[in-house]
Amino acid sequence: MKLIPACQAARDAGLDLVLVAETSDPPVCRIMNFGKLCYEQKKKLKDQKKNQQAQKVKEIKFRLNIADHDYGHKIDQGIEFLNDGCKLKVTITFKGREMAHTEIGYDLVNRITEDLKDAGTVESPAKLLGKNINMSFNPKGH
DSSP, rough: OOOHHHHHHHHHHTEEEEEEEESSSSEEEEEHHHHHHHHHHHHHHHHHHHHHOOOOEEEEEHHHHEOOHHHHHHHHHHHHHHHHHHHEEEEEOOOGGGGGGGGHHHHHEEEEEEEEOOOOOOOEEEEETTTTEEEEOOOOOO
């Protein structure tokens, strides 16, 4: 092993002996300033985190007897959210006896899917959970 001469060379240079690749055979070491290496790694990690963007989820809620104008407005909002790069969650809420007519809710789901197909793709299909039908969309091109 040539560890002792390497340690002596690092000490003479006033630097540290840093293990670079321990899995290789033989292990690879480098004579360098360990504090500077740690600083550069932290800085690189911080820059990577700065460039990351968390995916935002926006939600639009519908009721079964929604007026045409309200429906159009909510669809426009959904398209805007998807164009901004946000995920979109669509919820259709049933109240009282409306639960007996879930097929009307699924018709509304098909209409929403058709209207939003240009702005986004369906991530999870419509599912009836309790008194709600939920589905979500991903923005196109993301």
